Amino acid sequence: VVMIVTDTCTTMQKCWQYIQEEFPWISTLPCQPHVLSLLMKDIGKTKSVTKLISDESMVVQWFQHHHFPLAKLREMTRQKLGKAKELIKAGATRFGTNTLVGERLLELKGSLMATVVDEEYIAQNYKDKGNTEEETAAGRLVRSNKGATTKSLILDDGGFWQRVQTHVSTTKPIFKMLRRFDTGSPTIG
Numbered sequence: 001v002v003m004i005v006t007d008t009c010t011t012m013q014k015c016w017q018y019i020q021e022e023f024p025w026i027s028t029l030p031c032q033p034h035v036l037s038l039l040m041k042d043i044g045k046t047k048s049v050t051k052l053i054s055d056e057s058m059v060v061q062w063f064q065h066h067h068f069p070l071a072k073l074r075e076m077t078r079q080k081l082g083k084a085k086e087l088i089k090a091g092a093t094r095f096g097t098n099t100l101v102g103e104r105l106l107e108l109k110g111s112l113m114a115t116v117v118d119e120e121y122i123a124q125n126y127k128d129k130g131n132t133e134e135e136t137a138a139g140r141l142v143r144s145n146k147g148a149t150t151k152s153l154i155l156d157d158g159g160f161w162q163r164v165q166t167h168v169s170t171t172k173p174i175f176k177m178l179r180r181f182d183t184g185s186p187t188i189g
Helices: 010-022 032-045 047-065 067-081 097-107 109-116 119-123 147-154 160-181
Strands: 002-005 027-030 132-136 139-143
Touching: 010 027, 027 032, 032 047, 032 160, 047 067, 047 097, 047 147, 047 160, 067 109, 067 119, 097 109, 097 160, 109 119, 109 147
Parallel strands: 002 027
Antiparallel strands: 132 139
16 A cells, blocks of 8 residues: 655654654655655756846746737747747746746747847847736736846846846756646556
């Protein structure tokens, strides 16, 4: 008999020990998705990853909240990839979506770089400004106005793309395993 437990805290470990002492034929195992989820959470708490996720979000938000940069990016993406592809925004409650954000940024790297060096884009002379807020039908919208910082990141000042690549290559196998095990159907034969 195998007993699957969903928490690895000290209290749970004492319960496991009690069960194994009292019923030696029962083995206890931590819940696989929960352990992977905790691992991804711990990775996300490190200072360097927190900074990278913030930088990735800034790039995505800049393009999503500004019409001309977004239109120019879409144009460059169609030219370079031959089809439309959009940036992905991280979900607040879905674990591992930051991996998907980084993966899509890498996929659109050439388009992003071509966008920020385009003559029409440069002519707009985007600068860093404070955030602006506006009321919409859906609620309050806060626009990040970090045009110069976004351009600097995309042009790889400070090794942005290498950090994104490291983030994706490190977390993607964990993310894939988490998705595989986080299901209601059996995953082990």
